Structure formats: structure tokens, C-alpha cells
Amino acid sequence: MSTPEALAQAPSVAPYDALLLLSFGGPEKPDDVVPFLENVTRGRGIPRERLVEVGEHYFGFGGRSPINDQNRALLKEIRADLAAAGIDLPVYWGNRNWDPYLRDAVEEMKRDGVQRAAVFTTSAYSSYSSCRQYRENLADVALEVPDAPRLERLRQYYNHPGFVEPFVDATLDALARLPEELREEAQLVFVTHSIPTAMNDTSGRDGGAYLAQHLSVMAEVASRVEAAAGREFAHELVYCSRSGAPHVPWLEPDVNDRLEELAAEGVRAVVMVPIGFVSDHMEVVYDLDTEAMATAAKLGMAATRASTPGTDPRFVALVRDLLVERAAQERGRQPRRAALGDLPAGPDLCAVGCCANLRESRPAACGVDS
Ligand SMILES: CC1=C(CCC(=O)O)c2cc3nc(cc4[nH]c(cc5[nH]c(cc1n2)c(C)c5CCC(=O)O)c(CCC(=O)O)c4C)C(CCC(=O)O)=C3C
Ligand SMILES: [Fe+2]
Structure with a gap:
């Protein structure tokens, strides 16, 4: 108060x-x-x-x-x-x-x-x-x-410390919830919402920003987790919640498909880190906590899911x-713009053509051209 x-x-x-x-x-x-x-x-x-x-x-x-x-x-x-x-x-x-x-x-x-x-x-x-x-x-x-x-x-x-840091602690917490004997070999599976590859290609000012931003957040979270845990963890980015027609390419691999492959490679424990989501909405509670957890259980893998910032x-x-x-x-000042990792803080106004609408051209507010 x-x-x-x-x-x-x-x-x-x-x-x-x-x-x-x-x-x-x-x-x-x-x-x-x-x-x-x-x-x-x-x-x-x-x-x-x-x-x-x-x-x-x-x-x-x-x-x-x-x-x-x-x-x-x-x-x-x-x-x-x-x-x-x-x-x-x-x-x-x-x-x-x-x-x-x-x-x-x-x-x-x-x-x-x-x-x-x-x-x-x-x-x-x-x-x-x-x-x-x-x-x-x-x-x-x-x-x-x-x-x-x-x-x-x-x-x-996405790269603000108030978004990144909660994922670091959440990942450490999710690691601690794995059976102790498997914790050492656990892999970090970072998860985000799949989008059509064409949508990724037009994301941000120069294209490819959706993927690049996630890779940057993943690298930052993983290196902080490694520093805190005192050891390295294999980590990668996978996707959930694909929709759209089957012939339209979306970002892959799907989390379930990748869990199958990891199990076949002998991986016995994973932590799913849902960096694409600000809170536990349907994609998290269904696609990860229900579906991907069932996949992991079927494969005999130990799995925990890190919490979202919420x-x-x-x-x-x-x-x-x-x-x-x-x-x-x-007001004409030059405030500090907090950002972690290798990408700068994003612009206040989006560039012309940023995150283009692939279906139709429609007015969008808050751009340099609007
Ligand atoms: C990148 C992204 C975010 C993350 C950014 C953000 O958070 O905004 C997000 C969030 C969400 N998406 C949500 C739900 C849905 N998204 C759908 C469909 C789609 N999402 C897409 C992308 C994203 N979606 C895309 C490319 C489609 C295909 C259709 C299209 O091109 O627009 C469909 C249709 C059915 C289906 O196809 O799955 C539903 C029901 C909910 C609510 C969940 C709840 O109820 O808790 C939330 C927060
Ligand atoms: Fe969605």
C-alpha cells in the first residue's frame, strides 16, 4: 500500500x-x-x-x-x-x-x-x-x-530480467523435483508454441525473430541454471500446440516426438521449461502437463515441468x-532499458512490416508508420 x-x-x-x-x-x-x-x-x-x-x-x-x-x-x-x-x-x-x-x-x-x-x-x-x-x-x-x-x-x-529470472529459479526447482539418482543426467527441454514457419520467417523487423528470441532466452536461462547448479545440462528448443493444415510447415520438433527420440537415445530424465508462456494457460496444462507428461510416462522417463512466471x-x-x-x-528521457542475453531491448514502436500479416494487409497501431 x-x-x-x-x-x-x-x-x-x-x-x-x-x-x-x-x-x-x-x-x-x-x-x-x-x-x-x-x-x-x-x-x-x-x-x-x-x-x-x-x-x-x-x-x-x-x-x-x-x-x-x-x-x-x-x-x-x-x-x-x-x-x-x-x-x-x-x-x-x-x-x-x-x-x-x-x-x-x-x-x-x-x-x-x-x-x-x-x-x-x-x-x-x-x-x-x-x-x-x-x-x-x-x-x-x-x-x-x-x-x-x-x-x-x-x-x-522476452529478454527482460523479470521474465527470464523466474524461469531460472523454476528450472532449478523442477530439477530438484526429479528423482535424485536421475538429476545428474537430466536434459532441459525448452518448449514454446509452434507457429507456421512462414510466420517465423516474417517475425520481427528482419524475420526469424520468434526463433532467435527463444534461442536467446534458452541460452540465458540454461547458462544461469548451469552456473547455479555447477554443471552443464544438454538443452534444446521444442514446440507444442501445432495446429493448421498438415501440409503447412510449422516449427518442429513437437515435444512428444522429441521425447520419443530422446528416450530412444537413452535419456531417462527431462525438465520441460515452457519459455513461450507467461502463465499456465491451456497449452501448458493440456499440451505439456497432460499430453507430454503422458508421453514421458509411457516412455518410462522421469519428467517435471518448470513453472511459468504467472x-x-x-x-x-x-x-x-x-x-x-x-x-x-x-517525456524525452533516456531510461535504462533492461535486457538480458545477446539481443537488445526491443523497440517501443514496431518497424514497418514487422511481424507481417501473411493473409491480408490491415492497419496496425503502435508502429513507426501508424
Ligand atoms: C505464438 C502464439 C501464442 C503465444 C503468444 C500469446 O500468448 O499470445 C499463442 C497463445 C495462445 N493461443 C491460445 C489458444 C488458441 N490458439 C489457437 C491457434 C493458434 N495460436 C497460434 C500462435 C500462438 N498462440 C497460431 C499461429 C494459431 C493458429 C491460428 C492462427 O494463425 O491464429 C487456437 C485455435 C485452435 C488451435 O488451432 O489450437 C486456440 C484455441 C491461447 C489461450 C489458451 C487458454 O485458453 O488458456 C493462448 C494464450
Ligand atoms: Fe494460440
């Missing part, structure tokens, strides 16, 4: 008068599942069989995705963290695909008199799905809501850090 001392030293967030948490959204009851999937996949050429299959994942969890509850928990922690730092700023929440929708959040912000809000998205890396599509959503809402507040997306944060205090503080950094930038 805000003490007088905290208020006196509070960092400035001017020119912003609100923060918006922008996320994916997920169903909350069985009747939501099909309309949610229709929202997500409208015009995207996802085969019907894949939709039925993904629907089953949601029904298997009572028709309720974990993602909205995780965002509610994050929202609560962001508010507490800002207040503790003496920052008095309203925080709103809106989703791309499910209630509460972005548009409703922006209507509410407008009613409350918000003029200019910073936007934090729950996806850390660069790709059409995780970057430009949110920028398109922001451009759409600016057209749908007359006199909407200005909405300025905060930079991608509401780790360092991840919550990352939100404030990005906000304060960007606010300073907008």
Missing part, C-alpha cells in the same frame, strides 16, 4: 493516465467453448478436426480455460505493486477473443476520462500472433470507439518497469 514515503519517491508515469492489460481471453464454461474457438479461428483456415480436438481439451477442463483467472490474479498483483511503488494509476483489462473484450475495456476507459494509456500484452515474443495481431486489435478498437483514449503498447519483453513478483515488477521506462521515454 502507498506509504507517504513511497508517494514522495514515486516514479513518474506521465504522460500516461491508465494501464491496460491486453490478453488472449479464454472460455469460462462449456457453452463458451465453441463460440470462443470461432472467435480465435475466424478466417484462419484451421481444419475442423483440429477445432474438435482443441474443444475437447477445454471440455476436459470443465469448459473453463485457466487464462482469465490468471489474468485476474495478475491484475490484482499489478495494482498492489503499483500502489506499493506510490504510483496511482487505474488498471484495466481487455481480451482479443473473449469477455471481457478489449472494446468494452476501452469504452469503460473512455467513460472514466482516460486520455492516454500504456498497454501491456501477455505475450513476450515477436510474431504475428503475439505482436502484430494485438496491434491490429488496437487499430480496430480505435476505429470502433469514437474518441477512444490513445493506446500505446509497451515493448516485447504472478512471480519479478514478473509483476516487470510490468511497472516497462511502464515507467516508456513513460520516461515519452
